[in-house]
Amino acid sequence: xxxxxxxxxxxxxxxxxxxxxxxxxxxxxxxxxxxxxxxxxxxxxxxxxxxxxxxxxxxxxxxxxxxxxxxxxxxxxxxxxxxxxxxxxxxxxxxxxxxxxxxxxxxxxxxxxxxxxxxxxxxxxxxxxxxxxxxxxxxxxxxxxxxxxxxxxxxxxxxxxxxxxxxxxxxxxxxxxxxxxxxxxxxxxxxxxxxxxxxxxxxxxxxxxxxxxxxxxxxxxxxxxxxxxxxxxxxxxxxxxxxxxxxxxxxxxxxxxxxxxxxxxxxxxxxxxxxxxxxxxxxxxxxxxxxxxxxxxxxxxxxxxxxxxxxxxxxxxxxxxxxxxxxxxxxxxxxxxxxxxxxxxxxxxxxxxxxxxxxxxxxxxxxxxxxxxxxxxxxxxxxxxxxxxxxxxxxxxxxxxxxxxxxx
Amino acid sequence: xxxxxxxxxxxxxxxxxxxxxxxxxxxxxxxxxxxxxxxxxxxxxxxxxxxxxxxxxxxxxxxxxxxxxxxxxxxxxxxxxxxxxxxxxxxxxxxxxxxxxxxxxxxxxxxxxxxxxxxxxxxxxxxxxxxxxxxxxxxxxxxxxxxxxxxxxxxxxxxxxxxxxxxxxxxxxxxxxxxxxxxxxxxxxxxxxxxxxxxxxxxxxxxxxxxxxxxxxxxxxxxxxxxxxxxxxxxxxxxxxxxxxxxxxxxxxxxxxxxxxxxxxxxxxxxxxxxxxxxxxxxxxxxxxxxxxxxxxxxxxxxxxxxxxxxxxxxxxxxxxxxxxxxxxxxxxxxxxxxxxxxxxxxxxxxxxxxxxxxxxxxxxxxxxxxxxxxxxxxxxxxxxxxxxxxxxxxxxxxxxxxxxxxx
DNA sequence: CCGATTTTGTAAAAACTATTAACATAATAC
DNA sequence: GTATTATGTTAATAGTTTTTACAAAATCGG
Numbered sequence: 001x002x003x004x005x006x007x008x009x010x011x012x013x014x015x016x017x018x019x020x021x022x023x024x025x026x027x028x029x030x031x032x033x034x035x036x037x038x039x040x041x042x043x044x045x046x047x048x049x050x051x052x053x054x055x056x057x058x059x060x061x062x063x064x065x066x067x068x069x070x071x072x073x074x075x076x077x078x079x080x081x082x083x084x085x086x087x088x089x090x091x092x093x094x095x096x097x098x099x100x101x102x103x104x105x106x107x108x109x110x111x112x113x114x115x116x117x118x119x120x121x122x123x124x125x126x127x128x129x130x131x132x133x134x135x136x137x138x139x140x141x142x143x144x145x146x147x148x149x150x151x152x153x154x155x156x157x158x159x160x161x162x163x164x165x166x167x168x169x170x171x172x173x174x175x176x177x178x179x180x181x182x183x184x185x186x187x188x189x190x191x192x193x194x195x196x197x198x199x200x201x202x203x204x205x206x207x208x209x210x211x212x213x214x215x216x217x218x219x220x221x222x223x224x225x226x227x228x229x230x231x232x233x234x235x236x237x238x239x240x241x242x243x244x245x246x247x248x249x250x251x252x253x254x255x256x257x258x259x260x261x262x263x264x265x266x267x268x269x270x271x272x273x274x275x276x277x278x279x280x281x282x283x284x285x286x287x288x289x290x291x292x293x294x295x296x297x298x299x300x301x302x303x304x305x306x307x308x309x310x311x312x313x314x315x316x317x318x319x320x321x322x323x324x325x326x327x328x329x330x331x332x333x334x335x336x337x338x339x340x341x342x343x344x345x346x347x348x349x350x351x352x353x354x355x356x357x358x359x360x361x362x363x364x365x366x367x368x369x370x371x372x373x374x375x376x377x378x379x380x381x382x383x384x385x386x387x388x389x390x391x392x393x394x395x396x397x398x399x400x401x402x403x404x405x406x407x408x
Numbered sequence: 409x410x411x412x413x414x415x416x417x418x419x420x421x422x423x424x425x426x427x428x429x430x431x432x433x434x435x436x437x438x439x440x441x442x443x444x445x446x447x448x449x450x451x452x453x454x455x456x457x458x459x460x461x462x463x464x465x466x467x468x469x470x471x472x473x474x475x476x477x478x479x480x481x482x483x484x485x486x487x488x489x490x491x492x493x494x495x496x497x498x499x500x501x502x503x504x505x506x507x508x509x510x511x512x513x514x515x516x517x518x519x520x521x522x523x524x525x526x527x528x529x530x531x532x533x534x535x536x537x538x539x540x541x542x543x544x545x546x547x548x549x550x551x552x553x554x555x556x557x558x559x560x561x562x563x564x565x566x567x568x569x570x571x572x573x574x575x576x577x578x579x580x581x582x583x584x585x586x587x588x589x590x591x592x593x594x595x596x597x598x599x600x601x602x603x604x605x606x607x608x609x610x611x612x613x614x615x616x617x618x619x620x621x622x623x624x625x626x627x628x629x630x631x632x633x634x635x636x637x638x639x640x641x642x643x644x645x646x647x648x649x650x651x652x653x654x655x656x657x658x659x660x661x662x663x664x665x666x667x668x669x670x671x672x673x674x675x676x677x678x679x680x681x682x683x684x685x686x687x688x689x690x691x692x693x694x695x696x697x698x699x700x701x702x703x704x705x706x707x708x709x710x711x712x713x714x715x716x717x718x719x720x721x722x723x724x725x726x727x728x729x730x731x732x733x734x735x736x737x738x739x740x741x742x743x744x745x746x747x748x749x750x751x752x753x754x755x756x757x758x759x760x761x762x763x764x765x766x767x768x769x770x771x772x773x774x775x776x777x778x779x780x781x782x783x784x785x786x787x788x789x790x791x792x793x794x795x796x797x798x799x800x801x802x803x804x805x806x807x808x809x810x811x812x813x814x815x816x
Numbered sequence: 817c818c819g820a821t822t823t824t825g826t827a828a829a830a831a832c833t834a835t836t837a838a839c840a841t842a843a844t845a846c
Numbered sequence: 847g848t849a850t851t852a853t854g855t856t857a858a859t860a861g862t863t864t865t866t867a868c869a870a871a872a873t874c875g876g
Contacts, residue, residue: 003626003807003810008626009432012428014425014832014864024412032414037853047835049836050835050856076844076854077841078853080855165847189669218416235643235644237412239409242627244793247747252742254663257776259664330665337654338658369676370657371577374654403412404412405816407428408813421835422834422835422860422862423836425861445823445825454863456824457826457864482822486871486872
């Protein structure tokens with residue numbers, strides 16, 4: 001039950017019904033394709049005439065295409081299958097990380113086209129943008145060039161303002177109030193630019209996933225664990241952004257307000273217990289405070305190395321992972337108590353050790369969740385090969401075409 | 409941007425536009441009354457003809473009434489003012505607390521009618537329901553009896569399932585899986601029954617408040633502090649309920665996982681630091697664990713008494729309040745980081761000491777919020793005289809008539 | 817007091833949508 | 847080869863919003 005905001009509502013106009021049904025049809029084609037007009041009329045519990053009218057409009061606009069005729073074993077005229085015309089508009093997905101920046105091109109429903117390329121991240125914004133533009137042009141040259149492109153979605157490790165296209169704070173890049181969208185327009189011309197932080201982008205990748213086996217979920221949480229902890233919360237099929245675009249910072253709720261210092265300046269944040277750095281520090285016997293950087297000889301040692309050692313019997317490595325697992329579960333319990341989601345998704349390097357830590361995580365979750373039901377929320381691992389950040393970046397560009405119209 | 413759920417969507421039918429506009433008009437009359445048809449056409453940026461058609465339907469249905477003619481200082485025909493016909497359906501609001509149960513009757517926009525009555529809460533469900541029915545009949549006898557009543561909204565100190573009308577767990581009442589709605593139907597016959605827990609009901613009271621000075625907010629959080637800590641989160645004008653109707657339990661996120669034991673069984677929950685019992689225990693020099701009940705001679709000593717002592721110079725009382733204030737702020741910071749709301753509302757007895765503790769609360773909030781903007785979220789006190797739980801209970805009954813229709 | 821002006825509210829016509837009903841199309845079954 | 851069945855389209859119908867015109871009711875300026 002939603003309140004109508006008396007200061008910001010949208011009346012139903014003559015074309016509103018049509019727009020609503022059009023978006024529903026697009027969504028259904030996207031999720032059920034291949035699908036016939038008759039299928040759609042059954043799915044939507046309406047008459048075929050209405051479907052025909054709307055579908056023919058979408059065909060005219062080039063958003064939908066007809067494919068082969070279907071084969072069914074019953075008698076009767078064969079259905080004409082419909083597909084999203086996904087070659088129509090491309091999206092450039094960019095994942096900016098501290099060391100390297102990754103770039104992927106997708107079609108208009110977020111399917112990967114070509115290879116993922118990467119280049120060393122340059123911290124100087126102008127030269128970063130130039131590198132990015134050069135790479136994008138190279139990748140796109142095989143696929144119709146920049147003009148075939150609907151927009152660019154960028155995932156930034158930090159805080160962004162999607163409305164203005166400004167990176168507010170990205171400590172790992174040394175960026176502060178960088179007008180990234182403006183810089184990009186200088187290189188790419190008039191093109192849609194979308195910024196998002198990593199946790200929320202990952203959540204987007206799950207909402208808009210087209211993988212058939214994924215259940216229809218409207219409430220979920222994505223927890224992305226790497227150098228920091230990013231969280232994206234989805235409620236009612238919508239990413240929670242908050243008043244200042246900073247909602248979802250569960251990474252900085254405390255496990256203990258007197259705990260180890262966190263990069264945010266406070267003490268005992270969840271992030272300070274479960275980030276990759278925290279796990280590594282635990283392994284090297286340091287306390288996890290940022291005031292005690294890792295010894296120089298270990299800077300090249302990654303969390304993947306630690307997991308590998310745990311697998312070949314390094315008990316100290318396994319202990320470090322188990323500690324992280326426990327803290328991960330304790331923090332997850334807070335997220336679950338607060339949002340009561342249908343699914344939890346977890347991404348990040350540590351998911352590669354999931355078989356080693358799942359039991360500890362689940363035990364800790366159960367320890368602090370308020371009901372048995374809350375404790376048994378499905379936790380799903382999103383492995384790195386699925387590239388949730390890149391897919392989320394692509395969704396920033398491709399999803400709006402399928403979104404529900406704002407009404408009432 | 410909301411995703412259309414391919415397994416649970418609502419098509420636009422012939423009557424959908426009309427329904428949308430009808431609800432918008434009802435909402436605008438409710439929030440702007442007295443208001444004329446011409447005013448509405450300006451607010452909605454549409455033609456007067458459309459308004460006339462919809463308003464006349466609402467007049468026929470008896471949901472809206474015409475009032476006096478307005479006086480304006482310009483020339484031209486005087487407008488006919490419209491009002492919600494609030495005498496049409498009444499609501500019974502019930503606030504069940506451990507010691508006493510309060511009961512209020514409201515009109516169809518949640519305005520109080522008559523006096524608030526109360527009776528000692530009986531813990532045996534059947535006799536509780538009988539007492540409640542007797543009181544309700546008595547109060548309603550002056551206002552058309554039960555038949556004039558649209559429904560009953562009940563606020564329960566515990567976990568409920570609004571769908572089935574079952575109180576899942578209410579430790580303070582000793583209730584577990586009590587089919588309250590069913591019992592009530594036995595007494596009241598076929599009447600709408602709505603259950604909600606206290607934190608979420610308080611949030612409802614703010615969403616649906618008709619107080620003119622309240623800003624139009626779509627994202628807010630209500631924190632209700634009494635024996636426990638209840639939290640209601642509003643996102644996009646909608647109360648967050650979660651998959652199992654247990655969302656919003658920020659009361660049990662930890663400040664320190666090794667902290668004092670909480671009534672939920674875990675350690676160091678926010679609630680264990682800031683509930684009234686916690687504050688009182690601190691004053692009496694006990695640790696706040698539930699394993700150490702207050703000494704017998706102090707059971708009649710309430711948080712109000714403590715506040716009174718603090719006001720007349722009892723430094724131990726003031727210290728106890730300041731400790732609570734600090735923990736309140738530290739936990740609020742987590743709520744703010746997680747949800748980035750436009751407003752925070754705080755209710756409960758401790759708000760009577762707000763002038764004594766505001767500075768400490770704000771300081772602690774700033775200490776742990778991630779940005780300056782987050783730290784300066786407006787915190788508004790809702791005093792007990794506004795009866796947020798009762799108003800929320802009434803809203804459970806009255807609000808659906810004004811809610812946005814589910815579409816797409 | 818009276819006509820010009822302005823605002824409110826209504827009525828009729830127009831434009832557009834969903835819905836219904838009828839029908840053409842294209843396949844299988846027997 | 848005809849009956850049957852399912853798909854997709856077309857035309858007619860009913861229910862919206864929107865436009866246009868106008869009646870109703872007030873003020874203003876003489």
